[in-house]
Amino acid sequence: MSFDPSIHTIDTGFMQRGSFDAAYLVVENGRGAFIDCGTGLAVPAMLAALQRAGLGVDAVDWLILTHVHLDHAGGAGLLMQQLPNARLVVHPRGAPHMVDPTRLIAGATEVYGQTQIEHSYGPILPVSSDRVVIADDGHRVDLAGRSLLCIDTPGHARHHLCVWDERSRAWFTGDTFGLSYRELDSDRGAFIVPTSSPVQFDPEPLKQSIARLLAAAPQAMFLTHYGRVEDVARLGADLVEQIDAMVHIGHQCDARPDRHRCLVAALTALYLERAQAHGCRLDDAAVTQVLAMDIELNAQGLACWLDRDRR
Structure with missing residues (x-):
């Protein structure tokens, strides 16, 4: 599912709901980068996407997280165990939670409850600190010569980054550019809603982050919830x-x-x-x-x- 054949949309199956939670695989010259990964229960879908793209687990160089909310990053530790050559790229504020997810699990449990965490998120494992790369504002990831630019985009969360792919002139937006479900499309195109989920929503930084994304004149946005959208000026x-x-x-x-x-x-x-x-x-x-x-x-x-x- 993609307009650009080098970008693969992966349905993580979160909450057992289709077309709800996406991760992405970017492929360049036989090398791969995942952007977000869903929960621990999504690891089989991530590995299946690699297989469909003709890549082995040793061909993945990067797992880039837009932020560490569990529907985006809960499966990072388990997935990294399957990717021997990959490094994890994450916002400076999110990195400690990937190395030690104790507070992350506690915060999510407070919002969703213990039963929901166990049923919907699967194992939440740490990532070794020597495999973690801190992405400050302006950090560039090199995927076999393809530049993926990470910028700081607070508003939904203070530990949020978005990823600019110059090749496709598109952003991978996590939750910064809202939610757009295909069931709500009309003849006008995509319908969009902001996401202010707890606990770090801040409206003015979020509006500034949206303006920063639009300033690059993108042709499309790749949303976690869900998929590729165009007509980005109207949506913004x-x-x-x-x-x-x-x-x-x-x-x-x-x-x-x-x-x-x-x-x-x-x-x-x-x-x-x-x-x-x-x-x-x-x-x-x-x-x-x-x-x-x-x-x-x-x-x-x-x-x-x-x-x-x-x-």
């Missing part, structure tokens, strides 16, 4: 409008005793209104079902931001 403007609307919703709901319920209801109304205006083919109930998990997480993330901002 949509994201900024919604971030501002979400901030307004947060302030409106903040003093309410039922703040969480208020946030969920208002976010649902915002996204349904925009989906209708976009011409989404699904009815309101179906749109709500597609976005239910993200609405809940966005409400939690807004609450974290409101409480942190107040402090």
